[in-house]
């Protein structure tokens with residue numbers, strides 16, 4: 374099929390490359406000329422495991438190409454996927470629809486023959502209605518349908534999740550549109566549950582799912598705090614809970630709070646929609662407040678380990694919002710670093726992939742180390758903030774020789790406590806007294 378993908382970010386690019394790999398003819402469209410020229414020059418604009426190989430392969434076989442021209446991407450497309458950003462309004466936190474509406478307005482004129490416009494961006498319930506209205510106004514004779522096609526890609530695992538979705542949700546209000554999407558997802562038929570629902574239900578499923586996952590993380594973080602007081606071990610508790618199939622064993626890892634461009638944005642947008650409809654989404658509101666406070670609490674924990682040292686020197690492993698990505702947006706690590714700086718700490722950071730993005734935010738307020746051991750040089754404590762595989766089994770003797778004090782606060786439970794203690798480290802963890 375001929376597919377246009379509007380937006381070449383963390384959702385659009387993996388989606389475009391994945392659809393090309395499935396045999397479709399894909400044109401990725403973006404307004405950002407730098408991004409498009411970089412992609413045309415064969416240089417990826419995001420870091421995603423497995424993306425590079427598929428990108429190169431499908432560019433070479435001519436299945437995917439990149440353009441700033443909406444006309445080129447839309448006029449021959451069977452399906453046009455909208456994967457543009459829906460950033461939070463800085464004041465109200467509601468999802469800002471300006472990019473979605475602008476894209477709908479621009480693409481309308483190029484609709485040529487029956488076209489399905491699939492909204493993949495995470496959008497407020499009833500966005501499909503407004504996109505439909507915009508396109509109809511611009512192109513009254515246009516033959517099209519608008520469907521909701523939410524993505525469930527995790528950053529760092531976008532390619533894996535594209536080819537191994539737990540489920541595909543299609544929000545279609547017309548059979549013809551549903552049949553077109555069914556054709557697109559034929560390669561998944563029989564392997565993945567493809568659920569066809571009303572468009573507004575599909576829009577709601579995305580928000581309800583992300584808000585639930587964020588709530589689950591806040592829940593296990595609160596249980597970790599409880600275990601620290603009660604003397605239980607949160608990792609044993611999480612294991613026991615996870616054996617209940619109704620709870621499931623994923624997203625039960627305590628940490629410094631959830632981050633990234635999705636959970637904070639989507640929980641706030643859902644809370645905003647609840648208030649707009651006069652529905653008290655108290656659990657989501659509490660999740661947002663709890664998660665915001667957690668970053669402050671974690672910074673306090675770190676400072677507590679060096680409380681007798683004026684202007685402590687802190688080594689930080691990890692600036693990305695999670696392991697496996699270079700993305701620092703809404704990163705708990707970055708927020709904790711900024712609180713530590715405000716409290717007078719001197720910081721050296723290391724992250725396997727996210728140093729450039731960290732530097733864009735932190736500038737020269739911190740030092741940047743070329744490797745994890747140099748980051749620890751003369752530090753009073755090492756704080757592990759992001760769950761990178763690289764941090765799981767450090768050379769502890771080498772680390773000890775670098776640190777001023779053999780002290781670690783591991784907010785991601787990566788380093789084996791017993792091994793660290795056997796090597797003379799004082800190690801602080803979450804959820805264990």
Ligand code: UDX
Nearest residue numbers: 524525526527528624625626628631632633635694695
């Ligand atoms: C999320 C959803 O998982 C995905 O389905 C949706 O499409 C987009 O939003 P993502 O934001 O990439 O994906 O990251 P995710 O892997 O969900 O992690 C989000 C945050 O929660 C990270 O900061 C991570 O460190 C944290 N987290 C995750 C925990 O603290 N504990 C966990 O057990 C899992």
